[in-house]
Amino acid sequence: MVAKTQALNHIHGQKVRTLMKSIHQLQDQVATMKAQDKEHRRSALIQNLRKQQRDQELVLDVLKDTLKTKVGDFHDSLDAVNEFILKKTLGGPKRFRPKTREELELEFVDLDQKYKRAMASLKRAKSETQQPPQEAPRHISQSHDAPDVGAMQRELEALRVLVAAKDNNLQTQATDIQALKTRMEDLLLYATHTFPL
Numbered sequence: 001m002v003a004k005t006q007a008l009n010h011i012h013g014q015k016v017r018t019l020m021k022s023i024h025q026l027q028d029q030v031a032t033m034k035a036q037d038k039e040h041r042r043s044a045l046i047q048n049l050r051k052q053q054r055d056q057e058l059v060l061d062v063l064k065d066t067l068k069t070k071v072g073d074f075h076d077s078l079d080a081v082n083e084f085i086l087k088k089t090l091g092g093p094k095r096f097r098p099k100t101r102e103e104l105e106l107e108f109v110d111l112d113q114k115y116k117r118a119m120a121s122l123k124r125a126k127s128e129t130q131q132p133p134q135e136a137p138r139h140i141s142q143s144h145d146a147p148d149v150g151a152m153q154r155e156l157e158a159l160r161v162l163v164a165a166k167d168n169n170l171q172t173q174a175t176d177i178q179a180l181k182t183r184m185e186d187l188l189l190y191a192t193h194t195f196p197l
Contacts, residue, residue: 053192104184
């Protein structure tokens with residue numbers, strides 16, 4: 001009888017272990033399915049927010065264009081419309097707030113103009129340094145040429161330093177522009193999350 005009881009206990013223990021293992025597997029599957037469902041809902045929400053953002057931007061662009069063309073005060077200038085919007089939205093007490101889309105657009109236009117000026121200046125400096133030196137008049141004495149060559153070499157070195165500085169400035173401005181673009185995208189995403197339609 002004792003052997004029979006031990007055999008039954010052993011069989012019962014095996015069944016319990018099998019059932020517990022099955023329960024753990026099912027719990028893992030349920031957790032995986034919940035995570036997938038949560039991820040699916042999250043991506044659907046993100047897609048919905050992006051669609052809402054595109055719709056809002058379209059409405060905003062249409063309103064800006066309408067203001068620009070229909071209201072004579074703006075003289076068909078998008079910058080003037082952006083300034084007007086900034087003036088209207090910044091009323092009230094001063095408080096911390098992220099930059100608006102219009103402020104970012106104005107900063108971007110300003111940085112873009114600086115970038116273009118820097119590029120033009122860099123091209124001019126490069127073209128000046130790459131021009132072949134003009135021949136000195138032959139009637140100047142040999143002793144008089146030596147100081148001119150030294151001065152020209154110093155000037156050439158100064159121009160190279162200037163080109164390197166402008167190159168560095170250009171890289172910095174390009175990095176700033178990219179950072180502003182990224183910040184603008186982040187702010188637009190933040191705005192769509194914070195102020196849904």
